Amino acid sequence: MRAWIATLLLAGVGIGVAAAAAPGVIAVLDPASQFEFSLQTRWGQTLAGKFPDNEGDVTALPDGRRQVRLKLSTRTLEILDHPRYTRFARGPRFFDAERFPDVTFLSDPYPVALLHSGGELHGRLRMHGVERRERFVLSPAECADPGRGCAIVARGAVRRSDYDLDGWSMAMRDEVRFSLHVRLRDTGAR
Template identity: 50%
Template sequence: MFGWKRWGWCGLAVLCLWPALAATAETFDPAASRFGFELRTRWGMKLEGEFARYEGEVKHLHDGRHQVVLRMFTESVEIIGHPRYSEWTRGPQFFEAKRYPVVVFVSKPYDEQLLKYGGDLAGDLSIRGITRPKTLTVAPSTCARPGRDCDVIATGAVRRSDYDMDDWMMAVSDRVVFVLRARLKAEVAP
């Protein structure tokens, strides 16, 4: 009888864990995806930043919904065409890359139709050890298979001061707009 009880508990544990075990994931295509942000100086100049290194995946959850997990490495940040601004964004006044090496966005589960028709993608954004709710706006798709045949484009604005990045306020705006253009790696035929 002890053996049946033990196997019964093991079976119950497997059933409870099955949804987590059944979930699959796809990764972003590094050759076709771009994760960046835009800043404005007080003089109206637009600065475009880019995370040269990132990791991300789209999890396919057991209930049919999806979830995005994106990690952008702050040491890889470049402000295009402006090396001094690049150093500043990696430094202690902005991302503080040595202490906080990763910016993380984890979405709430969403229906795949969001990618086709556009809308709000809610989640949590962590910068410099501070996590806040953040909603990205996903643009309507321009193709039948978003993320495969065309980019999935999402944008969202944050205030630097909400993440303790409030230096240089006289020179650079508090508002940072994240711009994410994502494609998934091509499926490999079995």
């Protein structure tokens, strides 16, 4: 889920080269982007995970706003330092990566100023075959050129039960927290 949700952020879907970018795409995710998540057991243990394989892009809309698309692979998601939990998370009783290989996010159009000031970014999250509206909170930028000079940082939380991810319900709490650190590469269309 390395890309998820994570920053839903102003980054988006579709790693690629400038020449291969779709019309209007001004930036793609840089490989330095990080999409992390955490789950808590009913006993208070925190399990940290990441989505190492992701794609994303940012599109410039005709009205000057931007839109981000993200795509995170559930087939390669990892629960850090727990290979057994990683297998369970990818398996049929949780993410079911064979049937649902991706988590995707499409943001609502947003003003460029949001990257500088921080605030809420809304959009459609699709996970485990279920699509719902979600919200991520962007931190104020730490530099003049967010995504390039510094990471775009976003956080959010979803309920597993909203996405029919009910495996491990006796052992895991319902909330999943996401932390996204998005870096961008320009396509030349900026």
